[in-house]
Amino acid sequence: MLRADQRRLGQAINTRCGIVSGVFGATALVDLAGETLRAEAGTHPVVAGDQVTVAEIGGNLTIVKLQPRRTKLSRPDVGTGGEQVIIANIDVVVIVVSVASPPLHPRLIDRYLVAIQQGGAESAVFVNKLDQLTDPSELDCLNPYIKSGVPVLMGSAAERSGFEELQAHLRGRVCAFVGHSGVGKSSIVNRLAPSAQLDTGSVSEGYGRGTHTTTTSSRHCLADGTVLIDTPGVRSFGLYRLTSEEIVASFPEFAGCECRFADCTHTHEPGCGVREALDSGHLSLVRYEAYVRLRDELR
Secondary structure: OHHHHHHHHHOOEEEEEEEEEEEEOOEEEEEEOOEEEEEEOOOOOOOEOOEEEEEEEOOEEEEEEEOOOOOEEEEEOOOOOOEEEEEEOOOEEEEEEEOOOOOOOHHHHHHHHHHHHHHOOEEEEEEEOHHHOOOHHHHHHHHHHHHOOOOEEEOEOOOOEOHHHHHHHHOOOEEEEEEEOOOOHHHHHHHHOHHHOOOOOOEOOOOOOEOOOOOOOEEEEOOOOOEEEEOOOEOOOOOOOOOHHHHHHOOHHHOOOOOOOOOOOOOOOOOOHHHHHHHOOOOOHHHHHHHHHHHHOOO
């Protein structure tokens, strides 16, 4: 098989470098110096944001090399149990939530924050559908994230509110939008990049869940240098092969808490600085419980 691949590469002509803007089965859309062409993915498991080398082989445009990824967002592959990379080479991942239809789910934020940090990108939260907010206290659950240093922005795609602040935060960077189905990721991208013309859907009245309108990630470039990547909505989000040390590192609130034991799990040991911070009110109980839940999944 290797010799066959080598023979095919020996026939390659017109080699060029580009960035994957979308993947559709065995083919990918690749942005090549101002034009977007469809290329065969071959044996390369590419995702939106990947930097690739393409060439013409036997009259077909084919991806012949996948460049190393500087950052990524991944989850476990349901079928194989291996790593499923969702997007690559992003600077910031925006976790989109809504105050209603579907309701705000902080637990999903916790999981995304861990995965984003492990992949090397920055995190931000955008609260969409603020026009549907009836009780301001519903946003209190976001205070622990704000206190820990996560940028939390708010607005409404329907009313185009809060977008100046969002644009300023993202300007000039490669950004991806993730979150539950129906929170308005595609609507936000359409507001920021009207030429994207992404399909948007409604929310199921029976369950308050969004419909899967977006089925594949897509990449869109703005005139100011900002790049936006829309991703399919999820119902849940798993974490791929994390160690207990990596989970601890994903909670910046724990930094500076001195524990008696170097291998403290922050769950039961005497002299635990994290639990002392919790008892004194300097650490959010909600965030601590999130840490315990994620750590329990390792068992």
